[in-house]
Amino acid sequence: MDSVDLNVLRSVLEWRRAGQGVTLYSVVQTWGSAPRPPGAMLALREDGMVIGSVSGGCIEDDLIARLHDGRLPQDGPPVQWVTYGVTREEAARFGLPCGGTLRLTEERVGDPAWVAELLARCEAHEIVARELNLGSGEVLLKPASKTDVLSFDETTLRAIYGPRWxxxxxxxxxxxxxxxxxxxxxxxxxxxxxxxxxxxxxxxxxxxxxxxxxxxxxxxxxxxxxxxxxxxxxxxxxxxxxxxxxxxxxxxxxxxxxxxxxxxxxxxxxxxxxxxxxxxxxxxxxxxxxxxxxxxxxxxxxxxxxxxxxxxxxxxxxxxxxxxxxxxxxx
Structure with a gap:
């Protein structure tokens, strides 16, 4: 895990402990050329403050706009999908390379206990798998190895986190x-x-x-x-x-x-x-x-x-x- 990811999670923990609403975005899939790899994260606070990155900037702007213009769901499933770059026009609009497509999870962060535990385990130089149930929003933390990589099967997203190099x-x-x-x-x-x-x-x-x-x-x-x-x-x-x-x-x-x-x-x-x-x-x-x-x-x-x-x-x-x-x- 690099410091960008660590800072995203630290901010998520700080914001939730202060009672502020937070939506966490994670890059899950990319097709063609994409600005950020799977696993990249961005946290969006309820007032529009962001930390992290999932693209070169244009998608971040649209995620903030979704919050302000009411497109960001406030109820319903705790985890939803957001996809960018399906059409050539959309790829051009969001600055994606030709043929690039980006799929994100849009996750409302509830109890931040898992964030605190994940950060503590990374600080202790453990490698941890975060398993996110896409239906219920439940998060489980499990031991992982250095050879593990991000994976998902349409029902569970398994992302790997670890200490900085x-x-x-x-x-x-x-x-x-x-x-x-x-x-x-x-x-x-x-x-x-x-x-x-x-x-x-x-x-x-x-x-x-x-x-x-x-x-x-x-x-x-x-x-x-x-x-x-x-x-x-x-x-x-x-x-x-x-x-x-x-x-x-x-x-x-x-x-x-x-x-x-x-x-x-x-x-x-x-x-x-x-x-x-x-x-x-x-x-x-x-x-x-x-x-x-x-x-x-x-x-x-x-x-x-x-x-x-x-x-x-x-x-x-x-x-x-x-x-x-x-x-x-x-x-």
């Missing part, structure tokens, strides 16, 4: 600042660990949260899971390798370390001497980043985040070959 940076140097900024723009929760007090100056709280202790302790303390990436950027093996020894045996979906090809090979040999199993060492990304000819800190940060996002999205990195690795600062 996280990035733990080992080291608070200049490169880490660029990586942190890009990661935040990409909606990662940024965590930083650096026991060297000299590097902490100038970091603002909004740039990321510092995790105290040594790098190996930090990897353990954040309860690393399948939605966590860990990148070692200190260029000091006494710190980087401490983190890697623990991270490579964790459930992190990405573990990488800064360094040239030569230094990356030396690091792998060192990790083997320290007792790390070969299958764990094979998980290490190093040199890190996609090949974009990067040289400056900002370019290297872009390269690193491109690789992390690609792996997060299930892209096979065939373009990254031993002869085409990202240019890195040598040790």
């Amino acid at each position: 996280r990035l733990l940076l080992i080291g608070a140097g200049q490169l880490s600042r660029y990586v942190a900024e890009m990661a935040r723009l990409l909606d990662f929760e940024v965590l930083i660990c650096d026991p060297r007090k000299e590097f902490v100056y100038g970091w603002e709280e909004q740039h990321g949260r510092f995790v105290p202790g040594m790098p190996d302790d930090a990897v353990l303390s954040i309860e690393t899971d399948e939605r966590t990436a860990i990148v070692a950027l200190t260029h000091d093996p006494r710190l980087d390798d401490m983190a890697l020894l623990t991270a490579l045996n964790s459930r992190a979906f990405y573990v990488g370390a800064l360094g040239s090809r030569v230094n990356s090979q030396k690091r792998r040999e060192n990790l083997a001497q320290l007792g790390l199993e070969p299958q764990a060492i094979e998980r290490l990304h190093g040199p890190i980043g996609l090949h974009i000819g990067s040289h400056t800190p900002a370019e290297i940060a872009l390269s690193v985040m491109s690789e992390i996002v690609a792996i997060k999205n299930g892209i096979d990195l065939l373009q990254k070959k031993p002869s085409q690795v990202t240019a890195q600062v040598s040790a």
Whole structure:
């Protein structure tokens, strides 16, 4: 779940607890090209205030207009359907790509207890399935796995929610600042660990949260899971390798370390001497980043985040070959 979804649900909870009426829209199906994927959400408050997005903007305008001109049902079934883009004229009117069609659920939110529970479970880094009965409006929350996807069978909508993706940076140097900024723009929760007090100056709280202790302790303390990436950027093996020894045996979906090809090979040999199993060492990304000819800190940060996002999205990195690795600062 990204922060847009989290903010939608937080607002739904706040508005309902304040006694305000809320209609929750969810993208259920798309045909052809569509601006937002299935699962995207928008909450509409009874006074027309909105949060979230289900399109590029035109459909949001129409949903607000439905409220103000009386087209939004105030009674009847708690869940109804809204479809946009069936005709060419409608697609043009709402800014949908040629042939694009969008189907939404229109759900009147009653008791917000399920919203509070869902948010709490996401904050606890659980993956949760929300099952919405389209006839009764009843909501059930059940455990889910990272491979589950949104589904519906015309009677039940099963949507998957989970914690935000996280990035733990080992080291608070200049490169880490660029990586942190890009990661935040990409909606990662940024965590930083650096026991060297000299590097902490100038970091603002909004740039990321510092995790105290040594790098190996930090990897353990954040309860690393399948939605966590860990990148070692200190260029000091006494710190980087401490983190890697623990991270490579964790459930992190990405573990990488800064360094040239030569230094990356030396690091792998060192990790083997320290007792790390070969299958764990094979998980290490190093040199890190996609090949974009990067040289400056900002370019290297872009390269690193491109690789992390690609792996997060299930892209096979065939373009990254031993002869085409990202240019890195040598040790």
